[in-house]
Amino acid sequence: MLSTQQKAQTQMDDSLQKFIRKHTPAIEERLNTLLETETSSLTLRDAMAYSVNAGGKRIRPLLVLATLHDLDVSSEDAITVACAVELIHTYSLIHDDLPSMDDDDFRRGKPTNHTIYGEAVAILAGDALQTLAFGCLTKLSSTPAEVVLQIIHLLAEASGLRGMVGGQVLDLEGETKQLSLLELETVHINKTGALLSFCIEAGALIAGADAVKTDKLKTFAHNIGLAFQIRDDILDVTSTTEELGKTVGSDETSDKSTYPSLLGLADAEKRLKSHQQLAKSALSILEKEESLLGLFADYIVERKS
Amino acid sequence: MLSTQQKAQTQMDDSLQKFIRKHTPAIEERLNTLLETETSSLTLRDAMAYSVNAGGKRIRPLLVLATLHDLDVSSEDAITVACAVELIHTYSLIHDDLPSMDDDDFRRGKPTNHTIYGEAVAILAGDALQTLAFGCLTKLSSTPAEVVLQIIHLLAEASGLRGMVGGQVLDLEGETKQLSLLELETVHINKTGALLSFCIEAGALIAGADAVKTDKLKTFAHNIGLAFQIRDDILDVTSTTEELGKTVGSDETSDKSTYPSLLGLADAEKRLKSHQQLAKSALSILEKEESLLGLFADYIVERKS
Numbered sequence: 001m002l003s004t005q006q007k008a009q010t011q012m013d014d015s016l017q018k019f020i021r022k023h024t025p026a027i028e029e030r031l032n033t034l035l036e037t038e039t040s041s042l043t044l045r046d047a048m049a050y051s052v053n054a055g056g057k058r059i060r061p062l063l064v065l066a067t068l069h070d071l072d073v074s075s076e077d078a079i080t081v082a083c084a085v086e087l088i089h090t091y092s093l094i095h096d097d098l099p100s101m102d103d104d105d106f107r108r109g110k111p112t113n114h115t116i117y118g119e120a121v122a123i124l125a126g127d128a129l130q131t132l133a134f135g136c137l138t139k140l141s142s143t144p145a146e147v148v149l150q151i152i153h154l155l156a157e158a159s160g161l162r163g164m165v166g167g168q169v170l171d172l173e174g175e176t177k178q179l180s181l182l183e184l185e186t187v188h189i190n191k192t193g194a195l196l197s198f199c200i201e202a203g204a205l206i207a208g209a210d211a212v213k214t215d216k217l218k219t220f221a222h223n224i225g226l227a228f229q230i231r232d233d234i235l236d237v238t239s240t241t242e243e244l245g246k247t248v249g250s251d252e253t254s255d256k257s258t259y260p261s262l263l264g265l266a267d268a269e270k271r272l273k274s275h276q277q278l279a280k281s282a283l284s285i286l287e288k289e290e291s292l293l294g295l296f297a298d299y300i301v302e303r304k305s
Numbered sequence: 306m307l308s309t310q311q312k313a314q315t316q317m318d319d320s321l322q323k324f325i326r327k328h329t330p331a332i333e334e335r336l337n338t339l340l341e342t343e344t345s346s347l348t349l350r351d352a353m354a355y356s357v358n359a360g361g362k363r364i365r366p367l368l369v370l371a372t373l374h375d376l377d378v379s380s381e382d383a384i385t386v387a388c389a390v391e392l393i394h395t396y397s398l399i400h401d402d403l404p405s406m407d408d409d410d411f412r413r414g415k416p417t418n419h420t421i422y423g424e425a426v427a428i429l430a431g432d433a434l435q436t437l438a439f440g441c442l443t444k445l446s447s448t449p450a451e452v453v454l455q456i457i458h459l460l461a462e463a464s465g466l467r468g469m470v471g472g473q474v475l476d477l478e479g480e481t482k483q484l485s486l487l488e489l490e491t492v493h494i495n496k497t498g499a500l501l502s503f504c505i506e507a508g509a510l511i512a513g514a515d516a517v518k519t520d521k522l523k524t525f526a527h528n529i530g531l532a533f534q535i536r537d538d539i540l541d542v543t544s545t546t547e548e549l550g551k552t553v554g555s556d557e558t559s560d561k562s563t564y565p566s567l568l569g570l571a572d573a574e575k576r577l578k579s580h581q582q583l584a585k586s587a588l589s590i591l592e593k594e595e596s597l598l599g600l601f602a603d604y605i606v607e608r609k610s
Contacts, residue, residue: 040491041471043478048466095432100424119405120477123428127400128470130432134439135461138454145450149443152457156440161353165433166346172425173348186345 016295019069020062027061028053030083034136047117047125048132051090055108059300060085060199066292067203067217070283075206077140081151084133085199088159091129092195094122096168130159143206151202158198167191179257185226192232193225200293216285220293223279228300230272233258237265239304276301321600324374325367332366333358335388339441352422352430353437356395360413364605365390365504371597372508372522375588380511382445386456389438390504393464396434397500399427401473435464448511456507463503472496484562490531497537498530505598521590525598528584533605535577538563542570544609581606 035049061082068078097104097112098119105115114122133155140148157163167190174187200221204214237260259268279297286293340354366387373383402409402417403424410420419427438460445453462468472495479492505526509519542565564573584602591598 035466037467039467039471040495041466041474044466044471044474091432095428098425098428100428120403121474123400123403123405124470124474127396127431127435128466130435131461131465131470135458135465138458138461145454148454149450153440153443156436156443160436160440161340161346161349161433162342162344165429165436166344166349169346169349169426169429190345 013295015290016292016299019066019292020058023062023065024058026079027058027065027082027086030079031086034083034087034132043117043121044124044128047113047121048129050116051094051113051125052087052129054110056086056090058086059296060089060195063196063199063293063296064203066296067200068207070286070288070291070293071204071207071209071213073207075142077143078203078206080136080140081202081206082199084137084155085195085202087129087133087136088155088164089195091126091133092159092164092168094126094129098122101168101172147205151205154198154201154205158194163190163194164192167194175256179262181262184257184259184262188226188229189222192229193222196225196228197221213285216282217293219282220279220297223275223282224297224300227272227275227279227297230259230268230275231301231303233260234265234268234272235303235305272301318600320595321597321604324371324597325363328367328370329363331384332363332370332387332391335384336391339388339392339437348422348426349429349433352418352426353434355421356399356418356430357392357434359415361391361395363391364601365394365500368501368504368598368601369508371601372505373512375591375593375596375598376509376512376514376518378512380447382448383508383511385441385445386507386511387504389442389460390500390507392434392438392441393460393469394500396431396438397464397469397473399431399434403427406473406477452510456510459503459506459510463499468495468499469497472499479562484567486567489562489564489567493531493534494527497534498527501530501533502526518590521587522598524587525584525602528580528587529602529605532577532580532584532602535564535573535580536606536608538565539570539573539577540608540610577606 031052032049035045035052037045039045061079064082064085065078068075093107094113096102097107098114104112106112112122113125117125134152137148137152137155140151143151159165167187170183170187171191174183179187197218200217201214204217209217236258259271263271276297280294283291283294283297336357337354340350340357342350344350366384369387369390370383373380398412399418401407402412403419409417411417417427418430422430439457442453442457442460445456448456464470472492475488475492476496479488484492502523505522506519509522514522541563564576568576581602585599588596588599588602
């Protein structure tokens with residue numbers, strides 16, 4: 001028989017699963033609608049669609065929607081913002097997998113974009129997905145134009161020189177030298193954290209959340225961003241290739257600095273739990289018995305892939 | 306002694322030269338200001354700045370400013386829009402030069418980005434320049450937010466799947482098969498024309514030009530876009546490596562479809578003149594004795610590199 005705590009845990013997981021099952025098809029439909037456009041270049045559109053449909057978990061778009069849900073606001077524009085961030089994420093994966101970067105032939109158990117379409121088209125598919133991300137944000141219908149510009153600004157900050165792409169270059173540089181914990185954290189705050197934070201902040205912007213709530217949500221976002229990366233590093237050590245859908249142990253083989261390599265596995269786990277706790281504490285501002293964002297924090301920390 | 310016509314020609318060239326000399330330093334200063342931002346990734350910022358400062362002619366930003374000049378409107382936002390399009394152009398050059406695309410070691414007489422920074426950083430520098438282009442447009446100060454969103458939308462259309470990047474994929478596909486004249490035109494309308502058209506249309510938008518003027522300016526833009534590419538193809542046949550600052554005759558060597566290869570050099574020249582004429586006729590709507598855009602059309606058709 002389940003204990004009360006286990007029952008609560010099961011119930012919470014059910015709520016998140018229900019939310020994910022409800023919204024994922026709509027996100028994927030909208031992503032494909034954004035790609036169903038007249039174009040002379042069908043090869044490029046195919047290459048873009050291939051990676052968009054390569055089976056991601058859609059964590060980022062779901063985080064946008066969960067933020068609005070937790071703020072008790074609904075907006076028909078939320079799904080477009082959710083798709084914009086997924087398009088940025090997808091372009092970054094295509095470029096990360098290229099031979100001159102991580103040189104990965106498989107991602108989520110499927111051949112990577114360049115192994116199917118060749119390097120040139122893969123680079124261009126990534127380029128055009130980034131363009132589409134910014135382009136689709138200009139078509140929001142119920143958000144004031146000034147707020148839309150703030151969202152576009154946030155997305156550019158989160159994904160460019162001062163965010164994701166900057167973090168990717170730091171990560172590449174980190175492959176050839178031992179990083180300090182602070183340097184490792186800087187890599188991940190930029191490479192992974194900035195885009196995850198965007199999801200929460202953009203959700204708060206669309207919802208018109210006040211400054212105090214927005215600030216707490218930023219704290220939440222910062223901590224789940226770091227938790228996400230620590231969990232990734234731990235999975236690379238403890239998981240199997242089958243579970244993960246990509247080659248495991250690659251960090252170890254390349255002597256790359258990771259949380260487990262710098263802290264040891266046990267302390268990396270502790271740090272992970274600490275970020276989970278800080279993230280969930282920040283959510284008390286929502287005054288909700290059950291917060292979807294809180295469930296997401298648990299999911300990020302406990303996920304197997 | 307100069308004939309009257311030659312004198313007029315010299316005078317016109319002087320006006321354009323004066324305009325270019327006046328505005329180019331301001332464009333370059335603003336481009337560098339956009340890059341002078343705090344970042345943890347100095348390597349990435351250096352790589353971005355390297356290509357931004359690699360000596361382009363700044364035709365696209367100058368076209369934005371010339372459009373406003375010809376419409377007798379001044380706006381402090383024009384230079385930011387001008388820089389956004391130059392950032393997109395610069396990112397596209399970095400990616401075009403990559404080993405998996407044109408594999409060029411030199412551009413404008415200087416080593417290409419990837420020969421200095423390596424392929425991975427070059428790809429990421431291109432990525433972050435694209436992000437910066439969209440990001441900087443969110444900071445226009447004197448243009449209504451709705452119009453800014455229209456400009457961002459236009460830039461995304463001109464540079465993504467349905468514009469520049471789409472054209473680049475068609476161009477790559479054209480390398481392995483003989484194209485018809487119509488197919489060749491489709492390649493160039495997308496690859497080069499769309500971004501040049503953006504410059505004129507964005508200028509018209511900022512200036513608040515009416516529908517009739519905007520329509521004529523679009524005709525102008527369409528024709529100088531094609532003229533630009535035909536001139537490029539002709540220069541590849543007739544110019545020297547020194548004049549062009551890049552390897553010439555590369556189209557011929559690769560059996561690539563070009564205007565001279567499909568039409569012969571003489572008919573390609575005729576077609577070039579015809580687009581020049583159509584472009585300049587469209588400018589009669591401006592009712593100006595001397596139009597900078599008209600001078601630009603002449604420059605594009607007569608340039609030596």
